[in-house]
Amino acid sequence: xxxxxxxxxxxxxxxxxxxxxxxxxxxxxxxxxxxxxxxxxxxxxxxxxxxxxxxxxxxxxxxxxxxxxxxxxxxxxxxxxxxxxxxxxxxxxxxxxxxxx
Amino acid sequence: xxxxxxxxxxxxxxxxxxxxxxxxxxxxxxxxxxxxxxxxxxxxxxxxxxxxxxxxxxxxxxxxxxxxxxxxxxxxxxxxxxxxxxxxxxxxxxxxxxxxx
Amino acid sequence: xxxxxxxxxxxxxxxxxxxxxxxxxxxxxxxxxxxxxxxxxxxxxxxxxxxxxxxxxxxxxxxxxxxxxxxxxxxxxxxxxxxxxxxxxxxxxxxxxxxxx
Amino acid sequence: xxxxxxxxxxxxxxxxxxxxxxxxxxxxxxxxxxxxxxxxxxxxxxxxxxxxxxxxxxxxxxxxxxxxxxxxxxxxxxxxxxxxxxxxxxxxxxxxxxxxx
Numbered sequence: 001x002x003x004x005x006x007x008x009x010x011x012x013x014x015x016x017x018x019x020x021x022x023x024x025x026x027x028x029x030x031x032x033x034x035x036x037x038x039x040x041x042x043x044x045x046x047x048x049x050x051x052x053x054x055x056x057x058x059x060x061x062x063x064x065x066x067x068x069x070x071x072x073x074x075x076x077x078x079x080x081x082x083x084x085x086x087x088x089x090x091x092x093x094x095x096x097x098x099x100x101x
Numbered sequence: 102x103x104x105x106x107x108x109x110x111x112x113x114x115x116x117x118x119x120x121x122x123x124x125x126x127x128x129x130x131x132x133x134x135x136x137x138x139x140x141x142x143x144x145x146x147x148x149x150x151x152x153x154x155x156x157x158x159x160x161x162x163x164x165x166x167x168x169x170x171x172x173x174x175x176x177x178x179x180x181x182x183x184x185x186x187x188x189x190x191x192x193x194x195x196x197x198x199x200x201x202x
Numbered sequence: 203x204x205x206x207x208x209x210x211x212x213x214x215x216x217x218x219x220x221x222x223x224x225x226x227x228x229x230x231x232x233x234x235x236x237x238x239x240x241x242x243x244x245x246x247x248x249x250x251x252x253x254x255x256x257x258x259x260x261x262x263x264x265x266x267x268x269x270x271x272x273x274x275x276x277x278x279x280x281x282x283x284x285x286x287x288x289x290x291x292x293x294x295x296x297x298x299x300x301x302x303x
Numbered sequence: 304x305x306x307x308x309x310x311x312x313x314x315x316x317x318x319x320x321x322x323x324x325x326x327x328x329x330x331x332x333x334x335x336x337x338x339x340x341x342x343x344x345x346x347x348x349x350x351x352x353x354x355x356x357x358x359x360x361x362x363x364x365x366x367x368x369x370x371x372x373x374x375x376x377x378x379x380x381x382x383x384x385x386x387x388x389x390x391x392x393x394x395x396x397x398x399x400x401x402x403x404x
Contacts, residue, residue: 004343005344010274040340044344060102072179076175077174077175081171094326109278109375120295141208145241170319188242203364259352276380278375279375279377280376
């Protein structure tokens with residue numbers, strides 16, 4: 001089962017600068033070889049369910065290893081059985097409609 | 102690694118009544134033997150990371166099997182390394198503070 | 203327009219105990235006179251759109267006033283135009299189906 | 304109070320193609336003159352709290368007007384009192400750290 005998620009990892013209790021932790025998470029995704037795209041309030045990730053969620057677990061582990069004792073993430077999870085749809089497909093579908101007018 | 106999540110599974114394109122799908126998800130959680138508590142806009146689930154996320158995957162599979170071709174879930178994920186904290190602990194901690202005044 | 207939301211306010215950089223901040227938010231909801239129900243990972247709130255979102259803003263303001271310089275909340279927002287549905291309706295609909303078997 | 308949100312509007316019960324509704328939402332944001340950036344699973348929006356949440360309400364109204372009787376959105380909400388931080392600031396902060404290694 002393919003899945004597309006949007007993940008935002010929030011370390012709690014480690015100060016207001018969280019970019020160090022977000023960076024650790026980006027490296028986990030790179031090492032996992034998963035297609036992913038960071039934006040200003042999270043990261044899109046797509047792939048096979050088990051690989052994606054293994055990476056999510058590693059993100060939590062990596063952020064804890066950096067010293068954050070508490071993490072509160074939020075995530076969207078999209079699955080569909082009718083067809084494959086990549087991150088680019090979704091964006092291009094809306095961009096095409098915006099141009100129509 | 103223990104985890105507490107809050108999961109809301111939203112089947113897309115199957116009509117406006119989604120209780121049948123939510124019910125299927127509740128049965129998955131019961132069968133998994135995981136501590137869980139449904140509320141009006143999601144379900145709290147706690148347990149070991151791998152068991153909890155196996156159940157989340159089964160929820161998506163069960164809802165697809167009922168005929169939903171597209172699902173868009175949202176989830177909160179909480180982990181902490183300093184101490185165990187159950188769902189009841191979290192609620193009681195706030196309720197105690199509310200009574201103090 | 204009626205709305206039902208599920209709100210989880212996460213103060214960042216203030217330590218790992220966040221119950222003081224969650225409590226402040228509960229008081230805001232009580233003072234606003236909005237129907238609400240806390241659970242272990244957020245709070246269900248229902249009412250007219252403008253009243254509900256005024257309360258959400260006050261929650262953020264109250265948590266900042268307590269000393270949190272950064273907040274990262276997550277929220278689900280449900281609206282429907284076909285009929286009114288309360289928090290209890292949603293839960294009872296699933297509970298009835300669970301009993302059918 | 305400045306706010307940065309990440310919004311994902313999910314129309315329920317209108318079929319599996321939701322790009323028409325997402326497009327309507329993008330137009331609302333353009334008309335509102337708010338800084339925003341769409342990604343594959345939502346849209347980052349930043350601005351003054353009241354303006355941003357007025358736009359969110361208009362998004363729900365616009366999607367209902369297109370025929371969706373039920374909507375279930377998910378949103379992240381970030382506020383901070385220590386300093387201004389734009390969407391670009393957040394991304395550049397992580398990108399700089401990724402290059403350091």
